[in-house]
Amino acid sequence: MEAFAYTDINAPLVERCRLGDRRAQAEIYKRYSKAMFNASLRITGNFAEAEDVLQESFLSAFRELHSYKGDSSFGSWLKRIVINKSINCLRNRRLQLVPLADQHDGAALDHDDHSLGLDPEDLSWRADVVRRCVQELPDGYRVVLSLYLLEGYDHAEIASILHITESTSKSQYSRARKKLLELARQHGL
Numbered sequence: 381m382e383a384f385a386y387t388d389i390n391a392p393l394v395e396r397c398r399l400g401d402r403r404a405q406a407e408i409y410k411r412y413s414k415a416m417f418n419a420s421l422r423i424t425g426n427f428a429e430a431e432d433v434l435q436e437s438f439l440s441a442f443r444e445l446h447s448y449k450g451d452s453s454f455g456s457w458l459k460r461i462v463i464n465k466s467i468n469c470l471r472n473r474r475l476q477l478v479p480l481a482d483q484h485d486g487a488a489l490d491h492d493d494h495s496l497g498l499d500p501e502d503l504s505w506r507a508d509v510v511r512r513c514v515q516e517l518p519d520g521y522r523v524v525l526s527l528y529l530l531e532g533y534d535h536a537e538i539a540s541i542l543h544i545t546e547s548t549s550k551s552q553y554s555r556a557r558k559k560l561l562e563l564a565r566q567h568g569l
Contacts, residue, residue, distance in 0.1 A: 390454045398445050405442055412455060413438070416462045422526040423466035425515050433469055437462045463531065467541060470519055506569060513563040521556035528553050 388394070390411070396404035416437060421430035441448075441458050448457050514522060523542065527533045528549075533541070535549040542549070 388450060388453050391450065394445070394448065394450075394454050397442060405438075408454075409438055412458055415455075416458060419459060419531060420462050420466045422514070422530055423463065423523055424469050425519070425522055429469050430466070433462060433465045437465050440465070459531070463527070463541065467523065470523065473519070509567045509569055510560075510564060513560055513567060516563055517556055517559055520552055521559055524549055524552040525556040525560065 390408070393404050393407055397408055413434060417430055417434045420433040420437070421427065424430050424433060437458065441461050444461075448454065514525065517525065524538055527538045527541065528535070535546045535553070538544075538549040539546040544552075
């Protein structure tokens with residue numbers, strides 16, 4: 381079986397950025413800013429803070445470009461910076477995971493099978509409600525849920541990023557799901 385080397389399609393652009401090419405930096409920003417903003421917003425839960433994190437992340441990435449080794453895609457490297465800065469933003473806001481005593485052990489929720497075949501307008505409304513419910517979650521819940529479900533990190537990686545145990549990550553995720561379902565019910569889903 382033949383092995384293939386990984387090649388980042390942005391490598392030439394990244395090299396131009398390393399040389400201080402402002403147009404290349406603008407192009408990198410254009411390619412990644414929306415996705416990185418969304419990742420930050422899911423973690424911080426605050427539009428203005430997400431914008432600040434985005435700007436700080438790009439400045440940091442361009443300043444520290446010499447440390448990018450190309451082992452992974454530039455986008456993955458940049459996303460790690462954004463996630464770390466988003467988490468630091470929360471820490472500055474005194475991020476506290478919800479204590480074990482504050483569990484939300486509501487009754488088991490029924491599943492609606494009639495949600496298949498929704499019209500696009502109804503689907504859009506439901507997606508908006510879910511987004512708002514995620515933003516209402518306590519910071520600790522929202523961060524773990526976002527990192528696991530939306531950013532694709534596993535619990536070991538989340539534990540490392542947040543400096544918590546893997547079991548704490550799993551329990552926060554479980555509680556976040558329960559609380560999210562509870563909030564969704566309260567909002568009519």
